């Protein structure tokens with residue numbers, strides 16, 4: 012048990028600053044700094060929930076997307092999206108048209124980047140503190156979370172304002188672009204299948220999460236429970252697994268299925284759909300295995316491409332109101348959410364605590 016004097020003498024801000032200035036992230040650190048240690052009540056809730064985690068593969072359906080690009084077959088695929096994501100917020104898609112070789116290259120690229128020599132990687136160190144940068148890596152939530160998490164994140168903004176090609180780490184450029192193009196296509200397909208009104212969702216951010224071995228996995232987490240703030244996320248996880256989503260009172264393992272991608276409904280989708288779809292809590296525990304775990308995610312957020320065709324102008328329209336689609340509001344189902352502006356959304360996106 013920590014004494015009052017110890018607690019008082021701990022200078023968290025200083026330790027965070029030193030970590031930040033080292034620009035190395037968590038990979039390779041052998042004793043976890045104190046600001047990564049989660050509060051005792053959060054840790055005991057995690058311990059309890061680990062005992063209840065359900066590995067049941069049937070809870071999160073795997074939907075076969077063969078033929079999803081054909082007008083005739085589409086309705087049968089839409090029918091296969093039954094309770095999830097409406098109630099669970101997660102499902103997996105197989106036969107989505109993105110080759111296994113592409114997926115393998117994406118995982119390899121995230122891993123390859125994070126395992127570059129620290130001095131090379133450090134050139135990219137910085138996260139949302141400098142939003143003008145198209146590509147950066149960092150430990151994302153050290154400044155606004157109660158406790159930090161054991162992962163390093165590579166962030167790549169792709170659209171509607173694209174980073175310059177040379178902002179991408181050179182050795183990983185090809186993979187980033189390939190993943191971006193495929194992710195965009197699949198995202199559009201999904202959006203059209205789930206809800207036709209979603210055509211103005213094309214703000215994209217790609218991230219690569221790297222969860223290295225954590226020497227004290229019971230004291231911290233890989234990513235704390237959270238909902239994703241955007242509209243939709245497409246997530247690729249490697250064979251380790253580790254993603255869990257909340258289903259009722261229990262946590263459920265989202266098991267890695269070779270070649271499949273996880274689709275996750277975000278807060279914006281829940282709002283625009285007037286609660287038809289749910290944005291659910293998910294998390295990843297700290298990695299206790301010696302081998303790093305990797306996930307790559309493409310997040311989609313609303314932009315105003317249709318109304319304001321110049322891609323950069325949407326950021327100049329921060330006061331446009333977004334809210335449940337009028338066609339989904341009725342006397343039986345009044346609007347469940349108030350309207351919000353893009354400025355509110357962006358602000359929340361960049362300051363949201365993950366715990």
Ligand SMILES: O=C(O)CCC(=O)C(=O)O
Pocket residue numbers: 218220234239246248253254255293294295305306308
């Ligand atoms: O790595 C994972 O499986 C989860 C990542 C995630 O939820 C996120 O980046 O928002």
Ligand SMILES: [Fe+2]
Pocket residue numbers: 237238239293
């Ligand atoms: Fe997430």
